[in-house]
Amino acid sequence: MAFKFTKIAFGAGIALAAASFSTAAFADDTAYTMGLWGDMPYAKADDQPRIPALLDDMNASDIAFSMYDGDIKDGSSKCTDDIYESAISMFNTLKKPVIYVPGDNEWTDCHRTNNGGYDNLERLDHIRKTMFTTADSFGAEKVALEHQGKPGEKFSENTRLVRGPAMFVGLNVPGSNNNKVNDDKDCTKKSARTPEQCAADNVEYVERDAANIEWLHGSFEAAKAANLKGVMLVLQGDLGFDIPETEDEDESRLPGLEGYAAFLDAVYNETAAFPGQVVLVHGDTHFFKMDKPMKDATHMLPNFTRLETFGSPNVHWVKVTVDAANRDVFTFNPMIVEANAMVGVDK
Numbered sequence: 001m002a003f004k005f006t007k008i009a010f011g012a013g014i015a016l017a018a019a020s021f022s023t024a025a026f027a028d029d030t031a032y033t034m035g036l037w038g039d040m041p042y043a044k045a046d047d048q049p050r051i052p053a054l055l056d057d058m059n060a061s062d063i064a065f066s067m068y069d070g071d072i073k074d075g076s077s078k079c080t081d082d083i084y085e086s087a088i089s090m091f092n093t094l095k096k097p098v099i100y101v102p103g104d105n106e107w108t109d110c111h112r113t114n115n116g117g118y119d120n121l122e123r124l125d126h127i128r129k130t131m132f133t134t135a136d137s138f139g140a141e142k143v144a145l146e147h148q149g150k151p152g153e154k155f156s157e158n159t160r161l162v163r164g165p166a167m168f169v170g171l172n173v174p175g176s177n178n179n180k181v182n183d184d185k186d187c188t189k190k191s192a193r194t195p196e197q198c199a200a201d202n203v204e205y206v207e208r209d210a211a212n213i214e215w216l217h218g219s220f221e222a223a224k225a226a227n228l229k230g231v232m233l234v235l236q237g238d239l240g241f242d243i244p245e246t247e248d249e250d251e252s253r254l255p256g257l258e259g260y261a262a263f264l265d266a267v268y269n270e271t272a273a274f275p276g277q278v279v280l281v282h283g284d285t286h287f288f289k290m291d292k293p294m295k296d297a298t299h300m301l302p303n304f305t306r307l308e309t310f311g312s313p314n315v316h317w318v319k320v321t322v323d324a325a326n327r328d329v330f331t332f333n334p335m336i337v338e339a340n341a342m343v344g345v346d347k
Helices: 048-059 081-093 120-131 184-188 195-225 258-272
Strands: 002-004 009-011 020-022 032-037 066-068 098-100 159-163 166-170 230-234 277-282 289-291 304-308 317-322 330-335
Touching: 032 048, 048 081, 048 317, 081 098, 081 120, 098 166, 120 195, 166 195, 184 195, 195 230, 195 258, 258 277
Parallel strands: 032 066, 066 098, 166 230, 230 277, 277 304
Antiparallel strands: 002 020, 032 317, 159 166, 289 304, 317 330
16 A cells, blocks of 8 residues: 655644655554665775675665665765766665765865865755755655755755654764864865865855754654654764763864764754654764763763764665654664675684
């Protein structure tokens, strides 16, 4: 039978787009699965030959859809137009819908000389005009998403949808300090940027950071209004969860991480006010991890979980079960692709 994603109100004149695709019979309290993956393929790790096995493994599973948390290329290869087309082709190889979230390697870092010395804001604009031209996801089967911006325009890459008891939110929060430039050295290191371009990057950062926080807040308000049990936030950048917290210093404000500070504060505040479970999914550092990071040196948010996905050269994925009857709502299973299991392992 055809299943329709839930349609709920998100504010004045805004509603989640409803779309349907063929699935088994579904009710709001029926458990289902979805997939998480990202940070692949990297040319420098020769990942491409391992991608077909990954896609086959995901296609053979029972996932309803998947979310890709950024980095369609490595950080030292050129940001040519063809890499975006290759990513679209990869996503459309999957049978079920794929929701793409941008990463730093395909726009933030494109100013690097070894990336081709591009204007990274032009590359962000290119992503919006090539990968977010409609409301639809990628995948052989597609689903319409709600987008923060109009197709192809600013913030069209920020998305959300609801299935059953959970909301899934995609946010453009990339690595490389969220595109915040701290000083002249930061501006020009291994970079083709001009001072004017670095100033423009900081203007972009401030505007997008505010838009991300607005999208985050609106999503939580809608989730509470609809009595949803869980919210999953998917972004690319590692916000610094693994840096040990101390009582003497706020590590989230350290150089190289302060570009995430306002957003992370908003995540913690929204989570504290939400009665259900919240999961923040990211890539960037390429190791599968799941934990409950501290808000600060002495406080944990019991309903907040961090999940880091696999990444190059570990070409695997994570399967998530979403179940309203489970008090944690989300259950995670690392899916090791057998054909890729021994990559990087000394024999």
